[in-house]
Amino acid sequence: RVADYVREREGRGETVVHVVRDGDIIGAIAMRDELREAAPGVVAALQDAGIETVMLTGDNERTAAAVAEEVGIDEYRAELLPEDKQSVIESYQADGHVVAMVGDGINDAPSLATADVGIAMGAAGTDTAIETADMALMADDLERIPYAVKLSKATRWNVLENVGLAVLTVTVLLAGVLTSYVTLASGMLVHEASVLLVILNGMRLLRY
Incomplete structure (x- = not known):
């Protein structure tokens, strides 16, 4: 029953944390970051400008797939560590792409530094991410990215x-x-x- 619950919740784009007692799984708690209302519109605007959108996340495959579908992102990479995100960006650059990375956490700092353009979410971002990025959106307004x-x-x-x-x-x-x-x-x-x-x-x- 726990496994069914986990699959159902991850299919909705939620991250599930297991509850364990004495080595046995007795339950699970589903959590989810609320998507910004502007996210689908921003992704669509970037795509209209001829920009390919890719989501790099540490979440599991099912959660990443659900979020990518909801927002309309072209491609996603799931279950990535910070160094994995950096490697993905480097692979895109090796293929001749100019890469812009948007992030807000300390785990995003290596990727922000590696990307051709690093964009940090100023108000919600960590100091490390803001200092590493090339530019910071101080109002955390995603619509400023297409602008x-x-x-x-x-x-x-x-x-x-x-x-x-x-x-x-x-x-x-x-x-x-x-x-x-x-x-x-x-x-x-x-x-x-x-x-x-x-x-x-x-x-x-x-x-x-």
């Missing part, structure tokens, strides 16, 4: 656009000088106009 991804991609494209505009402007001015089509006054005008365009293009990031 950070979106902003970083927009910033990257903005930088590439500005560099391209600058290179194009310099090329045109250089060609104009060599062919005597550009004078000092017109060259300064074109240069200042390009600077203004770069500033205005950069200001588009303010909408985020």
Whole structure:
């Protein structure tokens, strides 16, 4: 009966602790961390951005499978020790993936340090996790993760656009000088106009 209870509870995403007396199992207690309401939406937003989501957990296989299905996570790895999580991240990196790790416990510190980007849950996280991570979400708002991804991609494209505009402007001015089509006054005008365009293009990031 205890075994049936354990299987049922683990299938619901709960972790079961056995009660033992004189070496015999006489019962079991099921526990579960409540999922954040924003978790499914955050996972969906990350997937929409083309990011693969993977859950690394020390919980057993059935519990991990239930939680992953409920939240909508692409893949999960269960029954992992801290060093196992680190090894999984290293394997993804070896396959050419850029890995971001989100964690809050002291056991997550090695993984946060190994990942390309470590993100600690500030308010709920341990000091070790926060100090190890590259960034901390001080409000513990999971929805800031998709926001950070979106902003970083927009910033990257903005930088590439500005560099391209600058290179194009310099090329045109250089060609104009060599062919005597550009004078000092017109060259300064074109240069200042390009600077203004770069500033205005950069200001588009303010909408985020």
